[in-house]
Amino acid sequence: xxxxxxxxxxxxxxxLTVTRLPEIEKTTGIAFEWNPISIRAIMLEQNNIPFRDKxxxxxxxxxxxxxxAQKYGFDANVPAPYPLEQFDLANRVAxxxxxxxxxxxxxxxxxxxxxxxxxxxxxxxxxSETLREIGQDHEQVVTMAxxxxxxxxxxxxxxxxRSRNIxxxxxxxxxxxxxxxxxxxxxxxxxxxDGRVV
Amino acid sequence: xxxxxxxxxxxxxxxLTVTRLPEIEKTTGIAFEWNPISIRAIMLEQNNIPFRDKxxxxxxxxxxxxxxAQKYGFDANVPAPYPLEQFDLANRVAxxxxxxxxxxxxxxxxxxxxxxxxxxxxxxxxxSETLREIGQDHEQVVTMAxxxxxxxxxxxxxxxxRSRNIxxxxxxxxxxxxxxxxxxxxxxxxxxxDGRVV
Numbered sequence: 155x156x157x158x159x160x161x162x163x164x165x166x167x168x169x170l171t172v173t174r175l176p177e178i179e180k181t182t183g184i185a186f187e188w189n190p191i192s193i194r195a196i197m198l199e200q201n202n203i204p205f206r207d208k209x210x211x212x213x214x215x216x217x218x219x220x221x222x223a224q225k226y227g228f229d230a231n232v233p234a235p236y237p238l239e240q241f242d243l244a245n246r247v248a249x250x251x252x253x254x255x256x257x258x259x260x261x262x263x264x265x266x267x268x269x270x271x272x273x274x275x276x277x278x279x280x281x282s283e284t285l286r287e288i289g290q291d292h293e294q295v296v297t298m299a300x301x302x303x304x305x306x307x308x309x310x311x312x313x314x315x316r317s318r319n320i321x322x323x324x325x326x327x328x329x330x331x332x333x334x335x336x337x338x339x340x341x342x343x344x345x346x347x348d349g350r351v352v
Numbered sequence: 353x354x355x356x357x358x359x360x361x362x363x364x365x366x367x368l369t370v371t372r373l374p375e376i377e378k379t380t381g382i383a384f385e386w387n388p389i390s391i392r393a394i395m396l397e398q399n400n401i402p403f404r405d406k407x408x409x410x411x412x413x414x415x416x417x418x419x420x421a422q423k424y425g426f427d428a429n430v431p432a433p434y435p436l437e438q439f440d441l442a443n444r445v446a447x448x449x450x451x452x453x454x455x456x457x458x459x460x461x462x463x464x465x466x467x468x469x470x471x472x473x474x475x476x477x478x479x480s481e482t483l484r485e486i487g488q489d490h491e492q493v494v495t496m497a498x499x500x501x502x503x504x505x506x507x508x509x510x511x512x513x514r515s516r517n518i519x520x521x522x523x524x525x526x527x528x529x530x531x532x533x534x535x536x537x538x539x540x541x542x543x544x545x546d547g548r549v550v
Binding site (some may be wrong): 200201202207209211212213217218221222224225254291319320321322331332333337338340341345346350351352 | 358380398399400405408409412416419422423449467472517518519521525529531532535536539542543548549
């Protein structure tokens with residue numbers, strides 16, 4: 155058993171999780187399995203629209219992310235560009251990256267450029283500069299990310315998330331237990347270790 | 353300066369906060385000002401509908417409350433009756449109770465009966481048994497809770513919350529800073545003490 159980490163590049167709170175998770179994985183010795191999915195597809199199906207046309211809730215979301223990033227020891231320049239124009243491309247690159255073994259590097263760097271430099275993930279210059287920074291070939295990666303095989307895998311991973319009743323990201327599953335939100339990382343770890351939240 | 357605590361009886365996550373807050377107030381020495389408001393009015397205005405017609409999100413909410421209650425050291429029998437039929441009466445009693453000095457007792461007992469015994473707050477038998485338990489006269493309290501003066505105070509407190517950009521409860525304000533959610537109690541305390549979230 156491991157902790158499954160479900161996310162979409164495009165989710166704002168996922169910035170907090172992907173930025174702090176590598177260190178958490180190191181200090182706890184727990185390997186999270188990172189699963190990029192299309193949470194947009196799921197949320198549209200469920201009529202779950204957390205921020206669009208909700209200025210008060212959106213304002214708090216940005217401020218909360220800024221405060222919590224500082225708590226965790228890194229910066230967030232908010233508001234970051236939102237929503238992403240190239241949401242699906244950003245995530246299909248992640249699906250391809252997972253199969254190639256450089257998913258964590260890609261996700262953390264593209265989020266850093268999005269939330270610290272203000273360049274939207276999935277768009278230029280973020281995508282090409284992220285790939286260059288982590289030593290990947292932009293043209294080849296985009297070709298693969300647009301292939302039918304990667305699209306099929308993306309849909310299949312999204313179906314798996316849907317079957318687990320995931321309704322938002324970041325989410326974590328430990329066996330049958332579902333935890334939603336960056337602020338539930340610690341609860342998921344607790345459940346993984348002790349079978350309860352302490 | 354103090355920490356303002358904004359809530360509505362009817363909010364599910366507020367169960368966690370009102371049940372653990374008296375102990376937090378004691379151990380930290382920080383007095384929270386408890387402000388009952390009509391979050392339903394605000395959320396309808398903002399088209400903020402977090403749970404209705406969202407079965408996956410609702411299922412997680414109940415399970416999350418159950419797990420977190422156990423973490424905090426008390427029980428939650430979930431799902432509790434929801435939504436409340438007598439939402440406004442439950443909160444107008446709270447507004448009256450605040451002026452009379454027995455707000456904390458009323459709120460914590462009515463929530464305990466709602467989330468542990470399964471009796472909806474604001475309805476019978478919860479309301480009369482809560483008032484009896486805390487030594488208040490049911491008929492007199494309901495008469496006062498239905499008075500124009502209490503209704504006006506209830507609307508005025510809701511207006512104050514609206515002017516603070518509150519969009520959900522439980523919420524906390526420290527000066528200009530807004531924190532939303534039971535899981536932000538510790539951030540609000542941190543801000544109150546240090547002017548930052550640590």
